[in-house]
Structure formats: structure tokens, C-alpha cells
Amino acid sequence: MTDSIVTDAADQTADPEGGARGSDFARLSRRITQAGLMERRPGYYTVRIGLVTASFVGGWAVFFALGDSWYQLLVALFLAVVFAQIGLVAHDLAHRQVFRSRRSSEIAGLVAGNVAIGMSYGWWMDKHTRHHTNPNHEDHDPDVSPDVLLWSPEQAAVSKGLPRVLGRWQAFLFFPLLTLEGFNLHVASVRALLRPSTKHRAVEASLLVVHAALYLGALFVVLSPGKAVVFFLLHQAIFGVYLGCTFAPNHKGMPMFRGDEKIDFLRRQVLTSRNVRGGYVVDTVLGGLNYQIEHHLFPSMPMPNLRRAQPIVQQYCQELGVDYLESGIISSYAQALRHLHAVGAPLRAQTATAG
Template sequence: MSIATIAPPATRRSDFATLSDRIAAAGLTTRRPGYYVARIGLVAGIYIALWAVFVAVGDSWYQLIVAAVLAVAFAQLAFVSHDIAHRQVFRTRRPSEIAGLLAGNLGIGMSYGWWMDKHTRHHANPNHEERDPDVVPDVLVWSTRQAKASRGIPRFLGGAQAYLFFPLLTLEGLSLHVNSLRALARPSLRHRWAESGLLILHFVAYLAVLLLVLSPGKALAFFAIHQALFGVYLGATFAPNHKGMEMPSDDRQQPDYLRRQVLTSRNVRGGHLINTLLGGLNYQIEHHLFPSMPSVNLRRAQPIVRDYCAEIGVPYTEAGLIGSYRQALRYLHEVGAPLRRRRDA
């Protein structure tokens, strides 16, 4: 099952079917090839140009500025890979997989197959305590139930996790690379050899360029700044989308598709700058409802979805960027309360 096919078949009696009709009537599900040619060309051009600047600057501490800007370019390439995985760019699997492998594995050192499997399960059951891999308590806890049952690192960090959240994001880029390499051991990984070859080529080329151009100390500093800011950028983009929203579990009655997606997601308000910085993921509700919709169309879909949710009485959550972080951090602090009480006892 691909990310693009998780939406249920629309029936005329479902709320989602009515909304789908309105979205289709507005022409928002059609492909936008011109937009993606321009966007992918721009991101790829900036990515290549920054590596050219890196070589031109040479063995200098000014490379730390290049590292910071390159972290942004890596994140933007990750957003492109995200859209490719959702079949927003290509309609069929084969060109999507080829482009995804080039952007993900070769471009940023992320296993396209591993990430797509993980993200598909997230879309099918967003924020679900047992089924969404994005809320597994591996380092942080995401519910009071997880906090009470936690062991090891989550138990040790959970009481202060709201304060540690952004510092821990500096490790998110490295975590992505490590999990990608681990995924190569899975026989079930599609195109395992192609994934392995491209990932290894990325890491060998990345480290070789750093060590050939920079002294060891500067190379280590570049690596640390680049990977840390890459992780913070990615984590800060995804954090406002679901953290602090409803968390279903298997002991609760599951809502229908529309409510499952809307009630667990939060939009981030803002203009074109926020839309560019967050890769269109600020329209998280619309993206979850229509994952194969080109991200450039989400802005136009937003008022249709918001008005329809008001019409049928479904809460529709949106906040500014800072407000969304505040809500997410407040929620993380609240769910860590059982661990603080246990430590104080």
C-alpha cells in the first residue's frame, strides 16, 4: 500500500465523499507538472551550487555558514522527496521510486523505502498510540499512558522532555541516517541493492569531499553544524503538525477517515514565507485528507476544508508557528507529569 492510496473509497453517504466532490469540482486534485519542474529544478540547482561554493571557499571557517545554508537545502530536498513519495509529482510507481531514490538516498542519505513505509503507516493512523511509528516512545513519551509504562531513556528524559525537545532535534538528522542504514538489512525492503548502493555512494562522497577540502577539525565542525541544523529544521517542520492533538488508541472507538485525519492534525497559519519554509506541510489537515494533492494546491483547498468542517461540526485546529510550538511543548510537559511525580516521591 502506498501513501497515495490510503484514502478510503468515497461513498456518497460519507462526509469525506461530499468534501471530495467539492475539492474535485475546484480542480485541486489535478497534477501540476510545471510547478514541480520549477520547484525541483530550483532546489536541485541550489543544492549543486552550494557544493560548488563549498569547494570554492576551501579550507576556511567560513564553511560553517555554508554548512548552515546547506542544511536548509537538504531539508528542502527532503520535502521534495516527501511529495514524490505521495505521488504528487508522478502518477505511477516506477518514476516516483526512481526520483525518490535519487532525492532521498543519493541526495540526503535517507532510505526512500524505509521512510515511505514508516510514513504510510503514519498517514493510515496518525497519532495512534499503537499504530503510528511517529509516536513510538523510543526517546520521548507522547501520552500519559506511555509515560506511566516507560522504561529506560524515555523514563529518564520524560519529566523534562519539553525542555529537551529542541536540543534533541539536533540528533534527528543522524537518527534518520542510522535508521536508513539499518533498514538495508531488511529483506523486505524494495530495491534493496539500489538503495544500498545509493546510500553508500552518498556517505562516501559526502565524507570524502569534507576531508579533501577541509582540515580534520574544520571537517568535524562542518559535519556537526550541518547535521544538527538539518535535524532541527526537519523536526521543527513536523513538530507543529500533530503534537498535542488527539491521540487515538485501540481501546477507543475509531472515527471515520475524515475525522481521524482532521482531529489529529494542526495547520500552521502564515503566508508564502511559512509555506516555503515548511514545504507546504503547514497545511497538514488538507495534506492528510488528500495526500496525493500537489502541495501547491493545499492553500486553495484549505478554506474549502475549513468551511466544510464547520458545516458538519468537526473541530478544525490552526495556529501561528510560535503558537503551534507552544501548544506542542505544553502538551509534552503535561504528559511527562507522571514521571516528575514519580521522581519527587
């Protein structure tokens, strides 16, 4: 398990890379620190975690009260949203936005990730660390690996098997495929914990077993087998769509890097990220990840401070002449889907030629 994601708050007043161009980030970091935006927000997180916990407990209380009823499908929808919100809280915990202590963050993350929603906190943290270090880098960012979808023309050119088949029409398949993301998180978690190199694998595996026993036990004790299966499929599908829609607007369709292309820390984070406009409702629904540029520059900045950091970062980027992209939520998805469709164009052309 990686100990922390990218950079701790205490390190973010320093240039992460050094060098003349890297000093651009150091100057921005001083402005952010002077504005007090790296300070913890314990009151905010107490309320947020309290509300999410109450929703989780309340949702399951309604589940047990309803019993063997098809109205449970409404509970499945509600709990899918709650599970996604717990995932967003786990994200903040992993970045040490909530607690200063690494140990406190890890314990809370294991409870939120492994026990509550059945996702390996350690596996996800390692994966997300690599993403933050090299966003949209084809060789280093696991979020743009061509496992199912293709993210660049170069990936499309050498694609084989399922990615090549799906790649032709992947823009149309994107949202349907997100219904499988919840299942994928569980499978990937188990696969990661089967590797001997995974840290704390016994603890994490035990907690995942606890989650599975409680979750599946509740479904099949309270519901008939048919209703239990339908509840499970609907709940996990909506959970996956919600999480996928939370992360999709942030980087998809933004510049990609490969090989040994060199770019300093500030530009690497800003140029590969997209902010999503929307106000407090969007902030809540997307867990603050709509301020993706600010989050990538200062990953341990508490979520509610990202809104206040946004004008400082945007103005600074204008001073430097660095492109800073902010879109509406519909436009952000449209840009991502257009990019996916463009990547698949050569594959469609080959199919048409062969036909």
C-alpha cells in the same frame, strides 16, 4: 517498500472506508475534485525542483571554491536548509504529487532521498504510510512510538529506561534532541536496509554508499580533519532541527488514539492534525505541510493547491461540526511543548515523592 502512501489521487473521489459517516469524506472529495485541486502542477514542480537542485549544486560549488576555511560553516548552514528542502521534495514525490507514474516517483525519490541526502526513501515511505493511515494512534503510528519521547500519559506510566529519564523534562529537551534527528535518519535507514524483508535493499544500499562516499569524501578531501568533523556535526544538527521543526507543529499535542477506538476517515485525519497560519513564506519554509489537515485528507494533492483547498475544507468541517484547528507558528510549537510537559508531569511527581 510500500508502493504508495495511503491513497492515490485517482482513488480520492471515493469514500476510503464506506459507511454513513464515511460518506462525509466522499462529499468533500467531490467538492475538491470539482474545484480541480487534484490536478497536477508540472510548472510549479519544474520551478521548485530546479531551484532546489540549483541551490544544492551551488552550495557544493561554493564549498569547493572556499577550500579549507572556517567560512565553510556558513556553507554547512546553507546546505542544511537545502538538504531539508530536498527532503520535502522527496515527501511530495512519495505522495505522487509530482508524477503520475509510480516508477518515475520512485526513481526521483531514490535520487533525492538516498543519493542527495543519505536517507532511505523506501524506509521513510513505509514509515510515513503507516503514519498517514493511523495518525496519532499509539499502537500504529510510528511517529508517536515512545522510543525516546513520550506522547501520552499511558506511555509515561509504563515507560522504562531512557524515555522515562528524559520524559520528566522532555519539553525542555525537545529542541536539543532535534539536533540528533539528522543522524537518526541515517542510522534508521541503514538499520532498515539490514533487514532481509526490505524491498530493493541492494539498490538502496548501493545508493546510500554512493552518498556517503561523495559526502564524506568531499569533507575530508577539502577540509582538515578538525574542520571536516565540525562541518559534519553542524550540518547534520541543523538539518535535523529544520526537519523536526517542519513536522512537529502538525500533530503533537493533538488528540491521541489507542486500542480499537473507531473513528471515520475524515474525522481521524482532521481531529489529529493542526494547520499553521503564515502565508507564502511559511508555505515555502514548511513545504506546504502547514496545511496538514488538507494534506492528510488528500495526500496526493499537489502542494500549491493545498492553500486553495483550505477554505473549502474548513467550511465543510464547520458544516459538519468537526473541530478544525489552525494556529500561528509560535502557538503551534507552544501547544506541542505544553503537551509534552503535561505528559511528563507524573514522572516529575514520582521523582519529587521519591526525593
